[in-house]
Amino acid sequence: MKELIERLRSKFNAKNIKEQRKNFVFITVEKKDLEGCVLYLKEFEGYGHLTLLTALDWIEKDQFELVYHLHNYSNKTDVSVKTFIDRKNPTMVSINNLWAGARVYEREIKELFGIDFPGCPRVNDPFALEGWHEIPPMRKDFDTKKYSEETYFPRPGRYTKDNVAQMEEQLYPVEAEVKNGIAETVRKK
Amino acid sequence: MNIIHVIGFILMLIGFWGMLTQKNMIKIVLALAIVETGLQLVMVAFGFIKGRTAPILDSAELVNNPASMIVDPVPQALVLTAIVIGVAVNALMLTFVIRLYQKKKTLSITEYKDLKW
Amino acid sequence: MTEVNNEENKIIKPDYCDPELFCTALPKEVPRMNNIIQKFYDWAQANSLWLLAFGTGCGSIEMRPLYTARYDISRYGIAPRPTPRQSNLFIISGYVSVKTLKRIIRSYEQMQNPKFVIGLGSCTINGGMYWDSYNTINRLDHYIPVDVYVAGCMPRPEALIAGFDELKKRIKEGRGEGANEYAKNFAWYKANQKKIIKDWDMPDYNW
Amino acid sequence: MDNFWTTLLYAFLSMFLIFNYGMLLGGVVYKIIARVHGRFGPPVWQPYVNLVKVMGVRTAISHGIMFWLGPVFRFAGGIGLFLFMPVVFGSVWMQNFSFSGDLLLVIYFIFFGQLGMALGAAESGHPYSPMGIMRGLAQVTVSEVPFALAVIALAAQHGTLSITEIVAAQQGGIANWNMITNPVATLAGMMAFLGMMMHAPFNLHLAPQEIPVGPPTEYHSNFLGYMQANRAFFASAKLILFMNLFFGGATNIPVLVGKTFTLYMFAVFVGVVNPRFTLENSIRWFIRIPTATGIIAVLLYTF
């Protein structure tokens, strides 16, 4: 594992290395190095299985993070390769020629985050949403509650309770009453 | 059966041998000529009757009694005709050989195999 | 980056509203007859419910035991039927996403006139735990007429059988007229449906 | 034939009888299947309720004229099959129109309804319909082989193809039944019977999970009602046919009920304890064991 990390560091300038467990490591590479890195891991290090490809929205940093999670069957180790891409212009190279299964992930990410993978077959076809016209729903700037209320005729009469307060009331009614009384007293004052 | 028959047949066999073994077209034509020569000898031999003379009626004796004096004239006539025809055929064949040589610049019979199967 | 040839994966989709392919007629109300025959038919409808189960979520798991020896709905004359043409009871058993709703509408419209709908679980009533999802509807009765809701998350088979009983009562009372209601308020239902189904790729009524 | 109208009246009477018998038989079978499963099961009159419900459906759609006519073909085939068969031996009024033709007519008339129905179902344009028809027809073709061989063996045995005469030859006690006198043919015939009744394990054409109910997947309301009513006739007619051929026929109605019920139970019990065959498997099975049995039955009379 150590040697592998060394090699990745020297070859692909891997940064931000975090050994989660002794057989699981996170690394971060530049966007341009990513394809070479996963190709290298697949072809030379035996990480033949793409377990997962997902995205995270770092709206504060104005970046998307893509996570490529690879697994090696022979020595049971995992490498998670991360990369950051620009949120303004979310485009990433497709790795569907390395793993055919990546097509599904890329299609899903395209639909839910709006990250484009040029060259991936049927990447523009709807995946789970048919006829979605809003901004991609998994982006942080999409307000799902507001959208739901505007669109889906919420049935009136629904109310929400704070979970902690609800449980306290049910399990410890006396304490809750006291607590509420104190709080009311404080407010009154 | 006499010696001339034998010589004639031997000549014919030599001719056949030549036709089968020689690659040169002129030699093949010559071999055919040898066959014909042998054949002509054989033919003459078939017409020959011992003790008689050629059927050329140049003396009075012969004119008077040709049937008992001369050999059968028919084979000789045949041979004469055959010789004439043989010469003509040989000449024509040599013409063909010349024409063929002009086309391909070779006399080897094995080179003229464009038509086959 | 290598170019992938998309040609082979391309699906040629015909125009969805092609009147050559789809019947464009709208549903009509078929009024009840007010006589003894109608009562007889109602009785038969109530005692011979052929259900089309639309297993969308956890509800489809809860419906399996209904057919088993423990609950055995067949003794009420209820039998599963694999095709909407022959069914008269439609069970929506869980949350309904937009994509699912399209199929639900299509199946519902393909059923023949006396047809009844049971909404199973809280999700069909008010969205349940998915109430604020961007992709899950909240109220099923805005899209198709629902006869009976069975509340719970998830309701047990006993609750469902109680729902069937309630439905039978409704039918025998002559209140199971969801199909006619749908035809009467067709414009309203359709507007609601079209509001959330953006890529409406079917004719207005799926015969 | 001296009085056509009497014959007609008798035919209506026997049709009424056999319709109710077939309906109740269906109900009883549902009940029995449920009991084998350990369930309570629907009431025995459930088929009537279903029929009424289906006929009471208010709307209907049609894919075209053949779709509309398909159930008519089917129903006419079922009734016709029944009408061409003598039902109760010796009875005056249960002979139907059996004077119109012999065993061969009955065998071939089985296909009339199936073919018409197939045409109607296929016009719906639903891919599952032809799929189911393909499976059903393919299976019928092979299950008919042992049946035909058994029938040929019977014809050779009795020197006739008339059902009435075959039944007549079996009168006089169980020892005269073809089941006893010609056991090999009976064996072949009963194996074919399993396929012809289209119960499990030979009901791939219905295959509810994979191609929902097969051919009639688009049928509903009155069309479906016709088919359900036909089922009562068709199943009973087939049962009567087998009873007449192999089990001595019936001289009165209780015997008829008893024998046909037992026969049906045979198919049902084989069905409830067996999984479903794939089409290839059932074809191979029919072309091997039952056909071989049938060939043996025939060879016994050839030499």
Place this chain on the structure above:
Amino acid sequence: MVNPLYIVAILLGTGFLLPLISKAGRRISLTVFFMSLISVSAISYQWLWSFLFGGQTAAMFYTAGVEPPLSINFLIGYKEAIFLTAVNFMGLVGAIYMSTQIKETGYKAMVLFLLMVLGLNGLILTADIFNLFVFMEITSIATFSLVGMDLKLNSLTGGFKYMIAGGLASVFLLLGIIILYSLTGTLGIESMSQYVLNVDNIKLLSIGSFLLIFSFIIEMKQFPANGWAIDVYDGANPGITGLASATGTAAVFYSLYKIMPIVSDEILSIIIFTGSLTFIASNLMGLMQTNPRRMLGYSSVAQMGLVMAAAAWSVFSQNDGIFFTSVLPLLLNHFFAKAGLFWISGIIKKNDYRNWGVIRENKVLSGIFIVMVLALTGMPPFPGFWGKWNLVLDLAANYEFFWIFIILLGSLFEAGYMLRWLGVTLKKTSEKDIIAYDSYKVLAIEIINITLLAVSFFYFFRQNQGHLSYYLPYTAGLALLGLRSLPERFKGVLALTSIFFYGYMFLPLQTGFVFFFNAMFIFGAFVLTIATLNRKKRSSTFYGLLMLMTGSLIAIANADNILHFFISWEIMTVTSYLLIRRGNESEKESYSYIMFSLGGAFLILSGFAYAYSQNPEFLSFNILSMAQESSAAAFILISLGFLIKSAALGVHIWIAGAYSKAEDDVTPFISALLSKAGIFGFVMLLLTMGIPKTEYIDLAYILSWVGALTALIGTMMAIHEENAKRLLAYSSMGQVGYIILALSIMSGLGWTAAMFQMINHFLIKGVLFLAIAGVIYRTGTADMYKMGGLIKKMPWSFTAVMFGIIAISGVPPLTGFGAKWLLYEALIEKGWYLQTGAAFFASTVAFLYCFRLIHAIFLGQPKNEFRNVKEAPAWFIVPQYIFIMVIFLFSVFPKLLIDQITGIVDPIFGSGLTWQGGTAITSLGYWNGTTVMTIVGVIFVVLAAGLFIKSPKVQKVKQFNIVFSAERPETPELTHFAYEFFRPYRRALGWMIAPYAKNFWAAVTEWTLTISDSLRKIYTGNTQTYIFYILMMSVVLFYVTVGVK
């Protein structure tokens, strides 16, 4: 009478004068040249005329009044006159053909040409053996020179080889002559043939006569010493080749014929042996040729082998009649057709037969081409047919069955390559090519063609004196071929009128089976011809061929002896082949059809020959019944031929291709009518011959299994076809299998079943193929899975197909059930239980393809591209409904038809069927078609009315309004389930239809071609190899004939 010496005088004189005249100008010398040829021809015509009509007897002419052997003497008789006329006529036509070339080359060519004609005349005329040699050499030298005259490499090479072989031949000839002369002391052929009887030295005599004959064997280009000849045919100028092939061989052949009386029977049998060997070997080698001229060369060599063997046979069996009835027609056939084809190949300068499609640019030439190829393959009414027919019968009368086998096999090979060539030429379009049509050449070929036709008709009339009325059915076809330029519809109406008129006039005169079959053929042809009126594209031959085929069918049914039967059979084969070949891309399929059909025809011929050998006096069908004692062989041969025509199992592989590739409105004719010809053959055979009893095997039993398995396997194959016409073709095969099965029962009930089934099949296949033709006409495809849902566009066609499949599958109440019922009753009555089971299986499997046919085309999802198709034209619909009305008539009142049949069958076999009112009763069961129809009809109507009353308001929906697992169907193509419909069935029972027969025939073809290919490799092209063959052949033959003793 003009002294034939003038022939020599004129030719020789002109030849010597021409160098002088040529100084006066080309035109004059050409005129003189032609004048001399014309005058020579005139002399020979005049001789022929006086022999034919003037009662002239043979005459001997001596030069200068001197007796032989000192002078040349000529004998002119009947045969000489014929040959002289032919040779001089051909010389004249040849000169016309080559006139352009001759004009260019100048007087040298004319002299050589005249010398060649002189030599040929001399060869025919001379009466002494030495002059034979002289004239042969004159001919040879002139021919060598003509061959080499154009100075091309191939011509020169060929000429050189020719000269070497010719030199060797003359060596042997001279040796033989001198030996014979020394033994007999004479050169006159006639005197020699008498003197040889007194010769003591038998050994030397046989050596001499062997050498004499052997030189002729070389000159006649016999296998294997004939490689040089084929090279000459290939390399030389086609004009010369044609002449050499026709006149040269004819003259040499005649001189050989003249000297045959000299030689002994052993030597004659050598001629027969080498001739037959050459015939079969050359034809076999011809199979692998692609160069038409070489192909013609092989054919030429083979034909000469046959003619030579036949002539030797006529001398051997001392039957001079054979010379006129068989040898001469064979020779003349070859004479004209071969010359014509060689000359055509001089116009179409294509070295690969696959490029010969260009010939169709010239209508005249292509017509002549067809005529000549058919003549060469020995089709009636060309002389070759009569030659072969008479030869085969004569051989049969002498129990020479091996030679019959050789002749027929060789003829089959020859037909193999000639018809392949024809097939390519008839339809295949090759690259556009401008062909220079020299008008002299075309003129010459046309003259040859007309002469060939004249000779054909001469032989035709000669062979058929007093039987001409039998050929009446052909007149309409011939007339329509003549009226080729009329508009298409007009011709169609004429055809209809002629059929109607014929039926009106002659049908009432007939009785029994003849009436039955004739009625079917005439009615069927009439109704089916209506559909052809839809044709708009002008075709010069279609209606002619169609009427010829119909006529041949009627003629087959009318045939009163085996000759008429066989002629009509051959004409039917050829015309149906030409009709099938009219379809697009039908080359392979039609070729397979014609080869199988010809094979079958030859089998029938050999069977006839076998029966004839028992009673050589008659030609009538009675010989079949008279030959009953030992006739199992004849029965097997003839029935094999009919089985091929009926596409029985094992020989069925042609059927699907031929049916599917024929034009759509022709296929109904083939299926509904043509397939019944084989059935009629069976009826005829079984009526006259019965099924012969043999000691070890039961032929009837075997035949019944053939029928049952044909029915089963044909049906099995039908269900897996994607192409509608192929499906119906296999269905036809299965249905005909039932008929064969029913016929083999040989009982009244069985034959009633067979006839009923036949009428049933005739009506239904007419309906189905016409309906499919209409569909294909509108949609442009025969692949069923590409269609679908056409019921809404073509309701009439759909209804027709629906009735058709209900009838064909045997479901009551339509006629199909009657056929099945009769069949099973008859089978069980006979005790053939297993066959019953097989037939039953087949009839249930038939449901599968029936459903598939109607579902894939008419039901299911309509495709977008066929959204705007219309109903098939009324021309297709009307005949279908005529047939359907007949079907309904016979369904409601089966008694109408069955009474007709039993009226014919019962007197022969005794009655198996009684009637009680409308109920048919057999020993086993009963059936009342009328009540069944009534009951079913009433139930159906009542139920339909009930449904209509119960739900009057039904919403009509469209194709995509289906329950598609709550999805919307993507496209009609993805929703229509039709492709590989019965795949599970194939998985389970595919072993039944594994292509055993196809593989077997493929292997037979492959082996034949491989043998052909390796055999032809012996012709290496090296002259010395050829010399070696000649010498080796002389040695081998010498040891076989002379050396053994």
